[in-house]
Amino acid sequence: xxxxxxxxxxxxxxxxxxxxxxxxxxxxxxxxxxxxxxxxxxxxxxxxxxxxxxxxxxxxxxxxxxxxxxxxxxxxxxxxxxxxxxxxxxxxxxxxxxxxxxxxxxxxxxxxx
Amino acid sequence: xxxxxxxxxxxxxxxxxxxxxxxxxxxxxxxxxxxxxxxxxxxxxxxxxxxxxxxxxxxxxxxxxxxxxxxxxxxxxxxxxxxxxxxxxxxxxxxxxxxxxxxxxxxxxxx
Numbered sequence: 001x002x003x004x005x006x007x008x009x010x011x012x013x014x015x016x017x018x019x020x021x022x023x024x025x026x027x028x029x030x031x032x033x034x035x036x037x038x039x040x041x042x043x044x045x046x047x048x049x050x051x052x053x054x055x056x057x058x059x060x061x062x063x064x065x066x067x068x069x070x071x072x073x074x075x076x077x078x079x080x081x082x083x084x085x086x087x088x089x090x091x092x093x094x095x096x097x098x099x100x101x102x103x104x105x106x107x108x109x110x111x112x113x
Numbered sequence: 114x115x116x117x118x119x120x121x122x123x124x125x126x127x128x129x130x131x132x133x134x135x136x137x138x139x140x141x142x143x144x145x146x147x148x149x150x151x152x153x154x155x156x157x158x159x160x161x162x163x164x165x166x167x168x169x170x171x172x173x174x175x176x177x178x179x180x181x182x183x184x185x186x187x188x189x190x191x192x193x194x195x196x197x198x199x200x201x202x203x204x205x206x207x208x209x210x211x212x213x214x215x216x217x218x219x220x221x222x223x224x
Contacts, residue, residue, distance in 0.1 A: 042214055042215070042217075043200075044214075045212070045213070048211060056211055058211070093210075101159060102158070103215075106155060106156055106199030107156055
């Protein structure tokens with residue numbers, strides 16, 4: 001079966017712009033989580049969506065937001081981009097939540113210039 | 114914060130067993146030990162998990178001490194493709210808690 005699909009794979013944006021990243025989970029999975037990975041901070045949890053509702057949220061500013069659609073696809077948005085937002089953004093798919101087997105996508109590499 | 118302690122790096126000769134240790138001295142009775150790995154520029158990949166018994170699958174074996182305060186992930190015959198960062202994570206099996214990653218161990222398999 002198809003894995004977790006993230007688009008785009010690479011993105012370059014200018015400081016102050018906003019960006020939307022997309023994630024299609026594995027078919028049948030209802031939970032989508034997002035992580036940010038940077039060399040300095042490592043992997044950090046952003047938020048989790050389950051059946052279109054945000055169920056968990058990490059410690060990130062309100063510029064980071066997300067949503068989930070009825071088909072379980074998810075998007076995350078970052079507004080007013082800062083240089084420090086440059087990172088690999090990873091989407092995680094699981095059927096019942098992160099305590100069930102979690103499958104990571106390949107990530108979107110965002111560079112803010 | 115991560116509840117685990119791992120060495121920052123390890124080397125292993127190709128074809129030999131790679132033994133990656135993890136300390137989790139504050140683990141609770143309902144918390145499992147999970148292992149993930151991340152090959153360069155890819156998303157983390159699930160390897161194995163366990164509660165208190167030793168576990169084995171096609172990728173690796175997990176040995177958990179009797180007091181559950183530490184564990185070892187064993188890759189029985191390491192290959193160059195096993196070069197990656199390995200993360201040991203403790204978390205409850207049921208509920209809605211996110212995976213909390215520490216810095217992991219960077220394993221280098223050397224030819």
